[in-house]
Amino acid sequence: MAEANDPLRIEYLPPVDGLAVVRQATPAGSGSFSATYVGPAGWGFDERGAEGAARLVNQLVTSAAGPYDRVALARRLDRAGATLSRQCAPESSEVTVWGPADAWEKLLELLALVVQRPRFDPEDVGRARRQMVERQLREAAQPAQRAELELLRGIFPPGHPYRGTGLGSARSLAKLSRESLVRFHRDHYTSGGGLLVVTAPARGEAVRRAARRCFRSFEGPRGPTLQLARGRGTRGGVRTFDLRGRSQVELRLGGPSIARRDPVFPAAFLANEILGGRPLLSRLFQRVRERGGLAYHASSDLEAMRFGGYWLAQAGTGADRWKRVVAMLDSELRRIREVSPTSQEVDLVRESAIGEIPLSLETTAEAHELAVDAAYHELPEDHWRTWPSTLRSVRPAAVRDAAREALGATGMVTVVVGPLGAA
């Protein structure tokens, strides 16, 4: 029974009409509840010429559903003290409900309603489209967002689901009719290929009963599978974009990487943490900010998804300093690939990563993120329980080898965006 109350374990329940259902206990003392539907509805599924559909649908799903127009839905959430949030990614889209634990069954009903019966009211479609146009402009004009977009364009070939950020273009948005959005929803917010993760103060059987009741009419074909285009991105090497009138230059170095279930992932995770992923301790933070005084932020990320991934190292700095900072990022990348870190450095970062697990149990929302992550990647039920021992089995040489593979130089792109003329 102790295991049933352990928020670091997930429980795979029998599927409901093809919908995978996962249950997690709430952390001790928490009074809230979270549930997330994850569907094969990311922007990687946008048809060519119709880019932006996945993001628009994801936004509209949380706007209005069933008997609730957008105002009524907002009031319904306010009355419950609950929130609905959404996330769209290349491979999938998520919708999450959060609220008081004592209302978890009612809130699960609400999640089921918005996922299954969004309204796509014409005025909502128009509003969401206008908001997306502004986000497209922002992505072009704002150095940090532009740098991320250009990095992805540089790494991945045309047609690859990871190549963009899903916002599409003014032309593609204009082509999206209400009917095409309804069709996207029908084909991608499905039970087959979908996942429901519930973090609630309830046993597995109660969660499954509630899931069956709420999602009983949820039908649809087995969700589609992503097709990954092969080849290289737009162009390797250094790509610069002179955006005048801004104050800071944004730098991104990145390349293709591994999938989350790749056996090398634990060692690659540590390599990234040592390089720039672990706040304050990482080499990039220490060298660029603490010793160099050259930037406010310097870090790295490893985006390991279901079918593949990418890595990036990043910093924001002054127009007169960006070349020095790029050289620093580059040299730290070479070092992590070529030289094994010391066992002390690996220990420090590893124990930090292990030690922070209790911090994820402060609130239900934080614990829930762990469950969604493990369930989406179909990791073992005790993944987060065994994660410490997995990390402790990684040797320093394996960290270096993983860095070569997961933070590799092959296909690496450098993107520089900002007021370059001011240098």
Next chain:
Amino acid sequence: MRSPRVPRPPTRGFSLDNGLRVLLAPDGRSPTASVWVWYRVGSRNEHPGITGASHWVEHMLFEGSPRYAKGEIDRAVVRVGGELNAFTDADFTAYFSTVPREHLGVPLDIESDRMTRALITDEEVARERTVIFSEREGNENWPEFRVEEELYQLAFREHPYRWDPLGRREDIERMSAEQLREYYRRFYGTRNALLVVAGGFDPGAVASEVRRRFGPLPEGGEDVTVRVTEPPARGERRAELSGPGTTPYLQLGFHAPALGDPETPATIVLDAILGGETRLFSAGSGWGRSAEHPSSRLYQALVDRGLAVRATSDWRPRSYPGLFTVQAQAAAGVSLDRLEGAIVRLLDRFAREGPRPAEMEEARTKVRRAAVLAYEGASRTGFRLGFFSTLRSPRFEDEIFASILRVTGREVRTRARELFRPETRVVVRYRPTGEANGG
């Protein structure tokens, strides 16, 4: 009838002989412990020449003290899986560390060491100067930051709320290490600090630990009352900025009450009705204001009608009278004049007619429901307890919560009439120039 109260863990408060105030909020079920130190110093304590000093000192408190050489504070907390950070506001500076509960001694030791003994060397100040510039430049990349900075500069001619806590560029360029050390010596210390510990710990043992570590510190730290009062505005003030951006953007500002003023509960309800939420009590993530609120007045008048893609209001809790702002980002093709006209008409109408009864009920419901889970987790508990205690008192949260729930529609209308007067309005508009986007 008993006044409604915000559900929160029981707390125990005491003071040390050197003046340090301590609040303990134990929760035996929590796997973490969160340590917060709040200093009653912020950009309100600065003056031209040293604007940004509070924020810079905050950075320097991570750069070394007698027991922790540069980088060791970060290392000590992060190596046990903890997280730490700090933030500087106009009215306060707060430092926090949340750690697995068995490591509570680590942040207690750090905070006791740097409360009075931060080193702030010339060398580290010089290095940090470019980091501070970089932080500011990162913000300047966003038109929203530039507009807000200009808005406060226009609205306040005397009061130190005039400048942003990041400080002015020219002051960051010139400020010396000695000026920062002097600032630190004046404002940091036991008399001007509040220590909050929340989460999983034994209160008796931690009280002893706090006395042992913080008791020997010398008495010090000045809580300075800002004597400057902002003269009443006589006429609208406005400015227009231009630069790279997406669509036109604007902010309107109106002089608004301080947190403890009697008009504040009605101002908070006004904020909830116009913008859809209030900073003090909002469901979900805590203090931020990121969600869309389709039931709010501004959203319906501007976003639903195709004039804007985002629109909200914001009243920030401040020790002294601050600003109530309205912000909107135009939809593509909508001019600044049209957007501003629509906002002004909405505010005028609201001031004439006041809220509908259903809107009042919705605002109360939002606040009441958001309060239920406001204290989930040790970190959020440390934040809320420290915030209310630093700006007012530990009991103040309950007082204002009850007051908000008692506000009437008539009071909200009166508040809107007093607030939205054209002669005290401040407007800053941002016109995107269509700069080449480097494509």
